[in-house]
Amino acid sequence: MTSKTLVTVEEYLRLSVKPNCEYRDGILYPKALATTAHGVLLFTVALMLSHLGLQAAPEVTVRLSPTKYLVPDVIAAPALQNPYPTEPVLLCCEILSPEDRLGPMLAKCEEYHAWGVPFCWVIDPAKRTAWEYHAGAEPVRMTESLHAGEHAISVDELFSAINSKV
Numbered sequence: 654m655t656s657k658t659l660v661t662v663e664e665y666l667r668l669s670v671k672p673n674c675e676y677r678d679g680i681l682y683p684k685a686l687a688t689t690a691h692g693v694l695l696f697t698v699a700l701m702l703s704h705l706g707l708q709a710a711p712e713v714t715v716r717l718s719p720t721k722y723l724v725p726d727v728i729a730a731p732a733l734q735n736p737y738p739t740e741p742v743l744l745c746c747e748i749l750s751p752e753d754r755l756g757p758m759l760a761k762c763e764e765y766h767a768w769g770v771p772f773c774w775v776i777d778p779a780k781r782t783a784w785e786y787h788a789g790a791e792p793v794r795m796t797e798s799l800h801a802g803e804h805a806i807s808v809d810e811l812f813s814a815i816n817s818k819v
Contacts, residue, residue: 665722666714666737673712676722684724685750690778690815694748695726697814698776701806702729702744713738715745717768723761729801741769744801749777755784762786772801781812 659679668674674681687695695711702709709729714722716739725745734740745765747758755775762773766788773786783799786792798805 662719662722673714673724675724676720678720685752687748687750688778691726691748691750693814694776694778694811697811698727698746698748698774698806699729701811702727702801702804705804705806707731707743707804708733715739715742715768717764721764723764725765729804741765741771743770743804744772744774745770746774746776749775749779751779759784759786759792762792774799774801776811778812778815781815783808783811 660676660681661679662676665674665676665681674683676682699709699711707729708731709727710733711727712724713728713733714724714737715728716722716737722737726748727746728738728742729744730742733742745762747761749755749758755777758775762775765773771788775784775786775792777783783795784792785795785799795808798807
């Protein structure tokens with residue numbers, strides 16, 4: 654569902670509604686509500702990336718252009734800009750909610766790549782699958798580990814967080 658009312662960037666940046674909305678050319682696009690598994694994975698990915706020495710944060714609004722703001726589930730970089738990254742980060746991670754589909758999420762990764770993000774991950778908690786999508790390459794389903802340059806996390810360890818907490 655989208656709101657057809659045009660909203661200015663200034664109004665968008667002042668919003669305090671949940672779920673988070675993304676902003677494209679004046680139109681708000683609400684993100685799907687997170688499930689428990691989604692929330693556990695979001696926290697776990699951010700924590701695992703932090704343990705690798707990256708700054709990682711969940712649900713940070715990033716500005717891809719003056720009229721496009723997206724909200725990846727997790728972003729990571731050696732250092733994150735405040736308050737909204739306007740320069741590409743190292744990694745954008747998206748975790749699928751039940752109503753999300755892989756194809757549109759990979760298309761969103763292409764938008765991150767066009768902005769300059771070299772690495773994207775898409776994680777599906779329901780199917781316990783994880784995809785890497787590097788700029789200039791095809792998406793690849795990963796079974797052992799997810800990589801962002803020299804940084805990697807274990808897929809088994811990631812999904813074990815769901816099994817032990819949900």
